[in-house]
Amino acid sequence: MAFKINYNHEEIYINVIGELEDPKQAVELINLLSMSKSKHIKITFLGANVLPKNIVEKLSILQHEEKCTIVVFKRYLFSYLQCLGIKCRYVTESSTLGKPKESLPAEKRTLTKEEVYSFLKDLNTIYGYDYTEYQIDSIIRRINITMLKESIYDFNLFREQVLNNEEIFHNLFLDFSINTTEFFRDPDVFALIKNKILPYLNSYNHIKIWCAGCSNGKEPYSLAIMLKEAGMLDKTQIYATDINPYVIEEAKSGMYSMNTLNKDISNYRNAQGENNFIQYFDINRSYIKVKEELTKNILFFQHSLLSSGTLNEFNLILCRNVFIYFNDSLQESVLRSFYNSLDNNGFLVLGKSEGLVKNNGEQYFSRYDEKNKIYKKK
Numbered sequence: 001m002a003f004k005i006n007y008n009h010e011e012i013y014i015n016v017i018g019e020l021e022d023p024k025q026a027v028e029l030i031n032l033l034s035m036s037k038s039k040h041i042k043i044t045f046l047g048a049n050v051l052p053k054n055i056v057e058k059l060s061i062l063q064h065e066e067k068c069t070i071v072v073f074k075r076y077l078f079s080y081l082q083c084l085g086i087k088c089r090y091v092t093e094s095s096t097l098g099k100p101k102e103s104l105p106a107e108k109r110t111l112t113k114e115e116v117y118s119f120l121k122d123l124n125t126i127y128g129y130d131y132t133e134y135q136i137d138s139i140i141r142r143i144n145i146t147m148l149k150e151s152i153y154d155f156n157l158f159r160e161q162v163l164n165n166e167e168i169f170h171n172l173f174l175d176f177s178i179n180t181t182e183f184f185r186d187p188d189v190f191a192l193i194k195n196k197i198l199p200y201l202n203s204y205n206h207i208k209i210w211c212a213g214c215s216n217g218k219e220p221y222s223l224a225i226m227l228k229e230a231g232m233l234d235k236t237q238i239y240a241t242d243i244n245p246y247v248i249e250e251a252k253s254g255m256y257s258m259n260t261l262n263k264d265i266s267n268y269r270n271a272q273g274e275n276n277f278i279q280y281f282d283i284n285r286s287y288i289k290v291k292e293e294l295t296k297n298i299l300f301f302q303h304s305l306l307s308s309g310t311l312n313e314f315n316l317i318l319c320r321n322v323f324i325y326f327n328d329s330l331q332e333s334v335l336r337s338f339y340n341s342l343d344n345n346g347f348l349v350l351g352k353s354e355g356l357v358k359n360n361g362e363q364y365f366s367r368y369d370e371k372n373k374i375y376k377k378k
């Protein structure tokens with residue numbers, strides 16, 4: 001049973017137990033929320049990290065009508081709803097489970113690379129996520145952040161808890177995944193794609209683009225807008241992937257905060273967008289939602305760049321601001337996989353502070369535009 005329901009004469013209490021993965025459950029919940037009529041609803045999401053688009057929309061309406069109060073147990077869902085302007089109360093699991101909190105240590109110990117590396121090897125053995133070739137300094141920073149959030153100040157205790165408690169590993173996994181992104185991030189790069197790469201790709205009957213490490217979807221939607229303006233969207237298929245399943249769900253929903261709208265519009269203009277940025281969105285009170293026409297040609301799915309299978313025959317791959325988290329040897333193996341995934345004249349776009357130096361990338365790619373980190377398969 002996905003929900004537990006209790007009534008009294010004034011209120012309905014709905015506890016949603018886990019993730020709402022099955023669309024039928026989402027419809028069931030919508031029906032339940034719609035039936036409540038005059039009663040106030042108190043809905044608690046005990047295990048969900050993300051919610052389907054239709055539930056978020058319904059909650060937003062109910063809240064606007066002051067008909068519901070929302071409580072969430074997952075930090076991720078809390079940030080997501082807050083970001084969309086939907087008010088909710090966050091209850092930490094540790095406060096309800098009575099997990100003892102450690103008192104702050106007198107002095108913070110610096111973690112050694114060796115002990116962290118051995119911890120990462122254990123994480124891979126137990127949970128199947130391999131972070132051993134990520135940049136170790138960045139990993140150490142993320143471990144420190146999770147330890148603080150979990151109020152665990154001793155690394156050995158933290159290590160033991162993570163290896164034995166999937167819930168705490170899950171929080172660490174989310175902290176490892178830095179999802180910062182923007183619409184038309186680094187607009188010059190988009191302008192160059194628009195003026196140089198798209199005219200070239202337009203000679204093909206069918207175009208395949210892979211947006212690897214796409215975060216919550218702003219990057220592939222920016223591409224879709226640009227392709228639409230070039231009259232090329234209908235013949236293009238964009239594959240948009242990320243290791244983090246929750247950002248993929250956010251991307252599928254296509255709902256974004258209004259708070260960054262000024263920056264979005266200015267990026268779009270600087271990328272030489274031809275219309276009005278906002279015309280590609282439905283506008284709600286507190287968030288914007290990508291219009292259906294942009295979503296049709298994008299396939300979002302969870303995929304790790306460390307997995308062995310290649311996706312192939314792409315004309316263009318964007319993998320921006322992901323390599324910064326990888327060490328040189330992992331960058332090289334991912335570059336090899338991109339090489340194998342591109343067609344003979346294919347392009348690769350990396351992030352502004354990334355490139356082919358130190359990772360032996362020059363054996364696979366030649367420079368097309370170094371300033372904008374655009375490369376061509378050799």
Ligand SMILES: C[S@@+](CC[C@H](N)C(=O)[O-])C[C@H]1O[C@@H](n2cnc3c(N)ncnc32)[C@H](O)[C@@H]1O
Nearest residue numbers: 177179180181213215242243244304305320321
């Ligand atoms: C900083 S964001 C970059 C988003 C977007 N490409 C941009 O430039 O705006 C980095 C993304 O890479 C993803 N990532 C990290 N490791 C990955 C892996 N092994 N496979 C796929 N994606 C990964 C993270 O989850 C995160 O969403």
